[in-house]
Amino acid sequence: MKAKIYANKNLPIAKIDKRIYGAFIEHLGRAVYGGIYEPSHETADEEGFRQDVLEMVRELNVPIIRYPGGNFVSAYKWEDTVGPVEERPRRLDLAWKSTEPNEIGLHEFARWAEKAGSEVMMAVNLGTRGLQEATEVVEYSNHSEGSYWSELRKSHGRDKPLGIGIWCLGNEMDGPWQVGHKTAYEYGRLANETAKALKLFDSKLELVVCGSSGCGMPTFPEWERQVLDESYENVDYISIHMYLENAKDDLETFLAAPLSMDKYIEEVIHACDYIKAKKRSEKTIYLSFDEWNVWFHSNQQDQNIYKNKPWQVGPSLLEDIYTFEDALVVGMMLNTLIRHSDRVKIACLAQLVNVIAPIMTENGGPAWKQTIYYPFQYASRYGRGTAIRLMVDCPSYKNEKYGDIPYLDVAAVHNEETGVLALFVINRNRESAVSLDFQLDGFEEFRLDEHKVMVHEDNKAVNSKDDRDNVVPRDGSGIAYEKGQISGEVLPLSWNCIVLS
Numbered sequence: 001m002k003a004k005i006y007a008n009k010n011l012p013i014a015k016i017d018k019r020i021y022g023a024f025i026e027h028l029g030r031a032v033y034g035g036i037y038e039p040s041h042e043t044a045d046e047e048g049f050r051q052d053v054l055e056m057v058r059e060l061n062v063p064i065i066r067y068p069g070g071n072f073v074s075a076y077k078w079e080d081t082v083g084p085v086e087e088r089p090r091r092l093d094l095a096w097k098s099t100e101p102n103e104i105g106l107h108e109f110a111r112w113a114e115k116a117g118s119e120v121m122m123a124v125n126l127g128t129r130g131l132q133e134a135t136e137v138v139e140y141s142n143h144s145e146g147s148y149w150s151e152l153r154k155s156h157g158r159d160k161p162l163g164i165g166i167w168c169l170g171n172e173m174d175g176p177w178q179v180g181h182k183t184a185y186e187y188g189r190l191a192n193e194t195a196k197a198l199k200l201f202d203s204k205l206e207l208v209v210c211g212s213s214g215c216g217m218p219t220f221p222e223w224e225r226q227v228l229d230e231s232y233e234n235v236d237y238i239s240i241h242m243y244l245e246n247a248k249d250d251l252e253t254f255l256a257a258p259l260s261m262d263k264y265i266e267e268v269i270h271a272c273d274y275i276k277a278k279k280r281s282e283k284t285i286y287l288s289f290d291e292w293n294v295w296f297h298s299n300q301q302d303q304n305i306y307k308n309k310p311w312q313v314g315p316s317l318l319e320d321i322y323t324f325e326d327a328l329v330v331g332m333m334l335n336t337l338i339r340h341s342d343r344v345k346i347a348c349l350a351q352l353v354n355v356i357a358p359i360m361t362e363n364g365g366p367a368w369k370q371t372i373y374y375p376f377q378y379a380s381r382y383g384r385g386t387a388i389r390l391m392v393d394c395p396s397y398k399n400e401k402y403g404d405i406p407y408l409d410v411a412a413v414h415n416e417e418t419g420v421l422a423l424f425v426i427n428r429n430r431e432s433a434v435s436l437d438f439q440l441d442g443f444e445e446f447r448l449d450e451h452k453v454m455v456h457e458d459n460k461a462v463n464s465k466d467d468r469d470n471v472v473p474r475d476g477s478g479i480a481y482e483k484g485q486i487s488g489e490v491l492p493l494s495w496n497c498i499v500l501s
């Protein structure tokens, strides 16, 4: 089985915005309590942050982290989260049937993000609250001094503004499950007025309006049309969310599913550009793919917690344990983001610690890396620079749900600064290796630096605290590079990162 691939240095897709390697921390389950924060843990620093977790987050090099939700934000009272910790109220979180102790609030999370080397992408509550509270939290966070909210921040020990430059206008407001769910018109009006007010405060703020919470929503894409019709000139990005699953244990379909991410992105772009044309606007709306991942393993266990043990602090919710095949799908989702880097400028792996996450912890115990950690780590490390257009001619298989599926999923990124060209290649074929006839025009002088491969004889293999290196990238063999030509083959059912410089 052979694939012919052609790339040319002079045929780029776009300069990649590094923020496509963002992630997400929600006040949900053990993401915060027992995840990033556990003051009694042996690795905790003076602020209670787990150093073992921070180290793994730093290794992922995540430029931006969305916070504090998610569904959680739709009943969020940000004022509860600032000021002396001992005076902060404990609140019931309706979204996740949990108790929020507010030990970690706005200031603490901003500190943690600084330590992680990440920018905060903050969401405002447009579910139970509105414009007034949104302007107040922005003023509290970003105004230097001399106003009520900025002085309050200073009195809480933070002299310098938090400087949060990007704000989400609510979360998944199309979803009937959302506290304060709205129709497209209601939300579009509220989002527009909120955006207008925030831009009066600071025209440089970047604002993300809620798109649909999934392409399967009955209101998609009419939601996008109406919301953008109301808010187009005051917002910069529209959000897009997608979770893939293999609940029926049908690997061929699961491996084909990332193609639906391509389709979804293109459909949202069309909705944006329709409104652009309708309004005769010069402005382009970009996409913030601010929730994406595989999510299904923990569904049943979660139902049990909601039903039998609600209102806990830091319950074990959404703790998907990821398999080798999930890592392949995550690798393909990353490739999709790279190939759409002309319009997707922000993306957040949902989420980062414990909750549908690449990093798992045990309370009082170790932290370890799930299978999906690795494709993300390599994409974040080598996937910065310019995405290169690829022509891929490769054998395919037929899938009932998604149609004709090429066996290979490929993305290429050239980093002009480091002089590195990275190729991310996933082989969906379970039985056959695929041999590569890969021509790279303009890269003739490059040499093969590294070939990492993830393969496993068991598709359901996972990493655990006792077996941390079961599914990890290892050195590959059998790939050669000479004068602009890659030859060799990629193994059946494998993820590959080929690095040239």
Ligand code: AHR
Pocket: 026, 069, 070, 071, 072, 171, 172, 213, 291, 350, 351
């Ligand atoms: O990431 C988990 C949840 O998925 C988020 O809270 C919500 O926005 C989405 O439905």
